[in-house]
Amino acid sequence: MHLLRSAHSYTEIVKRVALLGATGSIGRQAIEIVEAHPELELCAAASGSTPLDHVDAPLKQVGGDLTELLERAEPDVVLNGVVGFAGIHATLWALGNGVDLALANKESLVAGGELALAALATGGARVLPVDSEHSALFQCLEGRSGDQIDSLVLTASGGPFRGRSREELLDVSPEESLAHPTWSMGPKVTVDSATLANKGLELIEAHFLFGVPYEQIEVVIQPTSIVHSLARFRDGAAIAHLGYPDMRVPISYALTYPERAATTLPPLDLTTLRLEFEAPDLETFPMLALAREAGEKGGTYPCAYNAANEVAVAAFLAGRLPFLGIADLVADALARVDGAPAGDLEQLVDADRAARALADEGLAVA
Numbered sequence: 001m002h003l004l005r006s007a008h009s010y011t012e013i014v015k016r017v018a019l020l021g022a023t024g025s026i027g028r029q030a031i032e033i034v035e036a037h038p039e040l041e042l043c044a045a046a047s048g049s050t051p052l053d054h055v056d057a058p059l060k061q062v063g064g065d066l067t068e069l070l071e072r073a074e075p076d077v078v079l080n081g082v083v084g085f086a087g088i089h090a091t092l093w094a095l096g097n098g099v100d101l102a103l104a105n106k107e108s109l110v111a112g113g114e115l116a117l118a119a120l121a122t123g124g125a126r127v128l129p130v131d132s133e134h135s136a137l138f139q140c141l142e143g144r145s146g147d148q149i150d151s152l153v154l155t156a157s158g159g160p161f162r163g164r165s166r167e168e169l170l171d172v173s174p175e176e177s178l179a180h181p182t183w184s185m186g187p188k189v190t191v192d193s194a195t196l197a198n199k200g201l202e203l204i205e206a207h208f209l210f211g212v213p214y215e216q217i218e219v220v221i222q223p224t225s226i227v228h229s230l231a232r233f234r235d236g237a238a239i240a241h242l243g244y245p246d247m248r249v250p251i252s253y254a255l256t257y258p259e260r261a262a263t264t265l266p267p268l269d270l271t272t273l274r275l276e277f278e279a280p281d282l283e284t285f286p287m288l289a290l291a292r293e294a295g296e297k298g299g300t301y302p303c304a305y306n307a308a309n310e311v312a313v314a315a316f317l318a319g320r321l322p323f324l325g326i327a328d329l330v331a332d333a334l335a336r337v338d339g340a341p342a343g344d345l346e347q348l349v350d351a352d353r354a355a356r357a358l359a360d361e362g363l364a365v366a
């Protein structure tokens with residue numbers, strides 16, 4: 001934080017935001033939020049390869065080492081909206097340097113959860129979840145001690161293929177997978193939603209964010225995506241977070257925390273809401289059970305799950321793997337990795353690389 005020096009006063013406090021993944025779905029919505037709030041300013045923006053001409057930030061970087069950019073930018077908060085394991089360095093940099101982390105890049109926490117916890121302990125930063133489910137849980141749990149919690153319930157829309165059988169998924173196309181019923185998101189997370197890998201990643205993310213054992217984290221389908229998640233407590237009460245499915249709300253919450261600045265979203269029209277719940281179909285969508293298994297095994301199994309899934313989703317989007325092949329490829333890679341814990345980032349990067357190599361091998365024979 002610093003005081004904004006103006007001709008009139010020193011009163012306005014400005015939060016300097018480093019936005020990583022500025023050209024993506026999260027990044028573009030984050031820019032909208034920053035532009036709407038004078039107390040937020042972009043100090044840096046980064047993308048992987050898309051030019052940043054339209055982004056108004058003093059420091060911009062396309063590709064390259066994100067931690068170098070962060071060192072120069074000296075942000076108050078890093079919004080990590082990068083997709084995939086590529087976001088790991090920025091996540092660990094923020095946590096290790098005591099800089100608040102608004103985390104959309106769930107893959108970094110899934111792959112590097114143990115290292116993230118260690119960095120958090122030394123750096124003293126806050127993690128402000130941007131994933132809508134985890135933002136919801138963060139709010140449901142705020143001010144409550146761990147011993148009061150009975151369980152966490154992550155909600156899932158079920159994606160575009162909810163209710164279908166495996167036979168009906170044999171030849172679904174990338175285009176069909178990208179037609180999400182309730183959320184508008186980047187391609188990788190949209191396919192992850194269709195396979196339920198997204199909920200698998202979120203299960204592991206929730207374990208590391210809230211320190212709750214896997215057996216106390218449930219997943220339930222809530223097709224309209226109005227209930228963003230809920231926490232059950234030991235006295236039988238359950239506290240849920242409701243809202244329209246619009247990522248600007250959790251992005252705004254994380255960036256303006258703890259002020260909870262206003263957004264332009266309309267209030268929920270309660271009279272028109274449909275709030276049915278159903279159990280996930282774990283046989284048709286094996287990615288959720290595979291994530292739970294990888295999370296429970298620990299070590300670098302979650303890293304391998306994520307890495308193999310990234311390879312599989314890219315292959316599916318490129319037309320080189322059928323939809324059901326995604327889970328097969330991930331299951332095969334998980335069966336072949338050693339899963340040994342990573343003591344540092346270098347070892348984690350090695351584990352990621354090894355799992356990708358196994359998934360590539362599996363792809364060659366698929």
Ligand SMILES: NC(=O)c1ccc[n+]([C@@H]2O[C@H](COP(=O)([O-])OP(=O)(O)OC[C@H]3O[C@@H](n4cnc5c(N)ncnc54)[C@H](OP(=O)(O)O)[C@@H]3O)[C@@H](O)[C@H]2O)c1
Nearest residue numbers: 021023024025026047048049050082083086104105185186
């Ligand atoms: N979209 C949502 O509503 C949503 C909701 C919850 C959580 N999330 C999570 O948020 C993250 C981003 O999702 P998204 O939907 O915004 O993805 P997206 O639309 O595909 O955008 C990804 C962003 O990451 C950038 N990027 C990729 N590799 C990079 C690298 N090596 N260095 C710097 N930037 C890099 C991309 O830049 P280029 O344009 O140059 O490729 C792009 O700006 C994912 O982890 C996702 O699971 C998203």
